[in-house]
């Protein structure tokens with residue numbers, strides 16, 4: 001495998017690495033770690049700390065006045081995030097708001113959009129759903145007095161296959177849709193890296209009379225989204241993965257315009273969901289605005305807003321279409337290198353090969369070995385940070401903002417060397 005080719009590709013297609021804090025390598029041949037875990041926690045943008053410092057300074061200088069008086073009054077701070085965030089997910093600014101964390105938002109959205117009635121009680125998720133989503137939907141079923149084992153349907157790939165087929169999802173909805181209250185799938189699966197056909201599944205679910213929501217934790221900032229045009233009912237996502245907003249950062253949500261201002265929609269409310277113009281009249285009954293802001297509950301954690309604002313503005317300036325193009329080139333390069341490595345080793349690619357059916361992440365299965373042990377060796381012997389999911393999956397995410405072709409070359413070489421040196425693992 002030609003290292004020179006990797007350098008040539010990097011010179012021709014450089015990305016935006018200079019905007020991030022890279023991890024220094026501890027010894028070895030390379031000055032920096034090759035970071036492939038941006039699908040888990042994105043790197044810190046250089047612009048984040050100065051932004052955060054500005055908000056700290058506003059607090060120390062004017063304290064309570066900051067809510068109304070600062071350059072960016074805290075009562076409206078989330079609106080600065082809503083514009084660029086809406087562009088990133090293909091929404092109108094009134095359809096998105098940043099608040100809480102992902103699973104909390106899923107619960108708040110299910111309060112509004114999971115309304116089992118009569119025979120229509122089921123919640124459809126994917127069998128490889130992220131555990132938090134599994135627990136959330138099961139607890140929602142129980143909250144409505146339903147048996148989660150009967151209520152939650154887990155869609156599985158066909159025997160011998162690793163990923164779901166769109167036609168199998170839509171066929172289920174066509175056959176059983178009259179019993180389905182809610183479809184809640186991951187847009188990009190966290191484990192396999194599969195990008196589900198969001199518009200096709202949304203259309204099939206809605207045609208069956210179900211509500212269709214999406215968990216976009218691994219999709220946002222990774223693949224282009226058009227939530228409004230795709231007629232998605234609701235969606236939620238975190239911002240610490242591809243959006244690089246920091247550990248436990250604030251999450252986003254989307255509610256389609258057709259649901260905004262609907263007085264019949266149930267909601268768990270708090271004072272921040274009261275429209276701003278009357279919020280501080282302290283009236284006993286809330287007057288929510290006809291925007292996604294109505295889902296806000298508590299006053300916003302302003303010191304957590306700056307990192308999200310910095311991140312979405314960065315995506316806004318680079319542009320998702322350009323990032324997606326680089327992502328397809330970079331992941332395609334990693335795939336070609338991995339094909340050379342996996343050919344005669346107990347490794348196989350789990351992620352779909354069609355670029356239209358995946359984001360940047362490639363998942364590799366290690367037959368008969370410990371993925372956790374392999375990822376430890378990659379880290380400590382080669383300075384390559386990938387992550388493992390028990391028992392046998394290694395996930396590699398070349399992130400188009402900051403990963404390089406040379407990083408991919410290092411990952412492939414390290415994977416081959418590690419598997420060869422420790423065949424038993």
Ligand SMILES: *Cc1c(COP(=O)(O)O)cnc(C)c1O
Pocket residue numbers: 101102103104130132133186190215217218238
């Ligand atoms: C990362 C991730 C989560 C994490 O949820 P938090 O509430 O942010 O802890 C949930 N669901 C999916 C699909 C994820 O990828």
